[in-house]
Amino acid sequence: MNASRIRRLARPWLLIVAAGYAGAIAADTAPTEAQKLRHDHFHQLGEAFKAIRDQSRSKSPAFPALQKAAQAVNDASVDQGRWFPKGSGPETGKTRALAEVWTKPVDFAAAQKLFADSAPQLLAAANAGDIEAVRSSYGTVGKSCKNCHDTFRQPNDDD
Amino acid sequence: MTEGAAHTGVRVRIWDAPVRLVHWLMVSLIGASWWTAHAGKLDYHRDSGYALLGLLTFRIYWGFAGSSTARFANFVRGPRAIGAYLRRLPVRMGAHEPAVPGHNPLGALSVIALLSLLAAQILLGLFAVDVDGIESGPLSSHVSFDAGRYCAKLHGRNFNLLLAFVVLHVAAVLFYLVYKRQNLISGMLHGRRAFPAGAAPQVTFASMSRLLAGAALAGLVVWGVTRA
Numbered sequence: 001m002n003a004s005r006i007r008r009l010a011r012p013w014l015l016i017v018a019a020g021y022a023g024a025i026a027a028d029t030a031p032t033e034a035q036k037l038r039h040d041h042f043h044q045l046g047e048a049f050k051a052i053r054d055q056s057r058s059k060s061p062a063f064p065a066l067q068k069a070a071q072a073v074n075d076a077s078v079d080q081g082r083w084f085p086k087g088s089g090p091e092t093g094k095t096r097a098l099a100e101v102w103t104k105p106v107d108f109a110a111a112q113k114l115f116a117d118s119a120p121q122l123l124a125a126a127n128a129g130d131i132e133a134v135r136s137s138y139g140t141v142g143k144s145c146k147n148c149h150d151t152f153r154q155p156n157d158d159d
Numbered sequence: 160m161t162e163g164a165a166h167t168g169v170r171v172r173i174w175d176a177p178v179r180l181v182h183w184l185m186v187s188l189i190g191a192s193w194w195t196a197h198a199g200k201l202d203y204h205r206d207s208g209y210a211l212l213g214l215l216t217f218r219i220y221w222g223f224a225g226s227s228t229a230r231f232a233n234f235v236r237g238p239r240a241i242g243a244y245l246r247r248l249p250v251r252m253g254a255h256e257p258a259v260p261g262h263n264p265l266g267a268l269s270v271i272a273l274l275s276l277l278a279a280q281i282l283l284g285l286f287a288v289d290v291d292g293i294e295s296g297p298l299s300s301h302v303s304f305d306a307g308r309y310c311a312k313l314h315g316r317n318f319n320l321l322l323a324f325v326v327l328h329v330a331a332v333l334f335y336l337v338y339k340r341q342n343l344i345s346g347m348l349h350g351r352r353a354f355p356a357g358a359a360p361q362v363t364f365a366s367m368s369r370l371l372a373g374a375a376l377a378g379l380v381v382w383g384v385t386r387a
Contacts, residue, residue, distance in 0.1 A: 040292075042291075045320050046290060046292035046304060046308075047304040047305075048292070049291060049292030049293055050295065050307065051292075051304075053292065053293065053295065054299075054300035057300060059299070113251075142293050144291075145291055145293065156197075
């Protein structure tokens with residue numbers, strides 16, 4: 001059996017294997033670099049949110065920790081516009097961001113604005129050392145999170 | 160069931176009211192917890208969890224201080240008793256089943272498994288944190304965000320395990336209903352079970368003061384957890 005004959009016989013099988021492999025790769029959606037970065041940003045945001053919640057529940061809130069976390073939340077509200085580059089949606093890899101982020105840009109920008117408008121109030125309350133204002137503005141920021149997640153994030157997370 | 164068995168049998172109360180009430184409240188609240196978690200109603204989910212914590216605390220206490228059929232020492236048996244029970248399992252005796260009031264040796268393991276998984280589920284929930292750091296269990300401020308997230312993941316997985324044991328439990332009850340012609344469900348509702356005449360078991364019921372002590376203990380545990 002010569003080399004060209006082997007190649008000719010092997011070609012269909014190679015094609016099938018290659019197609020199957022490509023299919024498996026596509027099915028096993030790994031996050032892209034942009035998706036991973038976004039995930040890390042939101043992870044840090046969640047961490048900061050928990051810190052604010054913990055302190056605002058405490059009988060003796062630690063304001064330095066509260067201010068640091070409120071600053072992180074405020075920074076996120078400024079930077080969030082850069083976290084959703086085109087091509088980082090569910091069509092390219094593993095993400096809970098829905099395609100609506102990119103197909104409804106006006107609505108998405110409005111949802112992001114709610115966060116951008118409320119986060120500075122939380123930071124101001126933390127910096128002023130006013131725990132009651134922290135609690136109420138934390139609630140407002142939390143609502144802005146939920147508002148956006150309801151439309152632009154895939155439901156069902158844990159388990 | 161033959162006519163004779165129905166006429167000569169005696170009905171004996173084997174489950175006290177606290178055991179039955181705790182059982183059906185646990186059924187309802189596990190369902191409610193599942194639903195509130197999926198509907199995102201975390202305030203109600205927490206309340207449901209606190210109620211389950213109180214019920215679980217009471218049931219464990221009742222397993223040591225309650226009526227004779229509720230006590231672990233009376234129904235948790237060794238491998239020999241389980242083996243003997245399994246050999247007798249295919250026998251269809253209906254109302255003539257030997258008079259063993261309460262949990263059978265294999266069902267005892269199921270009770271222990273269900274209570275342990277429920278305990279783990281509640282414990283994990285106390286420390287769980289959601290992905291946004293907004294919703295969390297009452298003790299989550301004592302752990303980091305990542306630890307809280309890990310608890311939330313295990314909280315989800317442990318629930319599936321709990322569900323599997325609930326399915327097994329229900330399957331066993333249905334096996335008794337269909338194959339052995341014994342209705343264990345109505346027994347858990349009204350507390351009584353038929354026994355052959357002359358084979359009525361002795362069941363000792365716990366006093367009201369013990370019941371009140373258990374309720375107080377359960378309330379104290381829930382209060383402590385929500386206050387911590």
